Amino acid sequence: MTEVRNFRDRVSLTVADHIADVRLIRADKMNALDGDMFAAINEAIDWLAAQKTVRAVVLSGEGRSFCAGLDVQAMMGGGVGSGKPLVERTHGDANFAQAVAWGWRTxxxxxxxxxxxxxxxxxxxxxxxxxxxxxxxxxxxxxxxxKWGIVPDMAGYALWKGLVRDDILRELTYTNREFSGAEAAQLGFVSHIAEDPHSVAMGLARTIAAKNPHAIRAAKGLFNANWDRSDSEILMAESVAQDALLRTPNQMEQIMAEMQKRPAHFED
Incomplete structure (x- = not known):
């Protein structure tokens, strides 16, 4: 069954075969971020967070671009933001603007x-x-x-930690130099280069969606939690997560499906 949702005519979301295909749909503005776009992305993330049957998400932009960044006219008109102070946390550890980037990670x-x-x-x-x-x-x-006399403030510093060398990140931040997708892959910002990124992303999503969803979620939880943990805390977290997965119906189904060379059928 396919489910289709639209958030403020800024974000579309289609769920089929346990994969959510999420698209920024302000194509006439190269998906630039105005107030409605911020709100729509956060609403889409909040909706996805509650979906137990969604096993992977593909995020893209319609039209000529992924996202051109902040809509400068909206910024000048004061049309971006929640109306609350930036230091106020509105979405867990993040504020309203940070949540549109940090939310995908969480x-x-x-x-x-x-x-x-x-x-x-x-x-x-x-x-x-x-x-x-x-x-x-x-x-x-x-x-x-x-370029606009401000610092990256939409969770970039937290998200880039560990991706690229510190001095390179500083250079790109201080100079706002433009670089290509190919260079981004060499630096570590991008995982793969492809002529058709959406097709490749959907292929990866299908591979992920065919795995034990409880194990996939546990694996992501470990990745997210391990940044600031000590080695001993990481070792214990691995053991706790594995103990919760062993001999469960989905884990046994994964084993049987591999042995019988057939698609697995999981409980979400």
Whole structure:
């Protein structure tokens, strides 16, 4: 069964075969972020967080680009944000603006970003929130905020931690230099280069959706939690997660499906 949802005419979401195909749909503005786009992305993330049958998410932008970043006209008109102070946490550890990027990382299921065209500023940080990022070689990317006299403030610093060398990240932030998808892959921002990122992302999503969903969610939870844990805490967390998975119906079904060389049938 296919389920289709639309959030504020800014984000569309189609769920089929346990995969959510999420698209930014403000194509006439290269999916630039205005107030409705911020709200729509957060609403889509909140909806996905409650879906036990969604096993993977593919995130892309319609039209010529993934996301051109902040809509400057909306910014000048004060039309972006929740109206609350930036230091106020409205979405767990994040504020309203940070949540549109950080939220993909905190979803229980893996998220794969498919990127083409322009991916600047806030759009670059949204891409960075995905577990896996697939882009065209000629995609245009930049940590753009310094151009406007501000710092990246949509969770970029937290999301980029561990992805690239610190000095390279500093250079790209200080200069807001544009770079290609191919260079982004060399630096570590992008996982794979493809002529058709969305097709590759959907293929990865289908592979993930065919695995034990409880094990996939447990694996993502471990990745998310391990940044600041000590080695001993990581070792214990692995053991706790594994103990909860062993001999469960889904784990036994995974074993039988592999042995019998057939698709697995899981309980969500």
């Amino acid at each position: 979803l229980p299921m893996p998220v794969i970003a498919a990127v083409h065209g322009v991916c600047f500023g806030g759009g670059f940080q949204i891409m960075s929130g995905a577990d896996i990022r697939v882009a065209t070689a000629d995609a245009r990317m930049a940590i753009m905020e310094m």
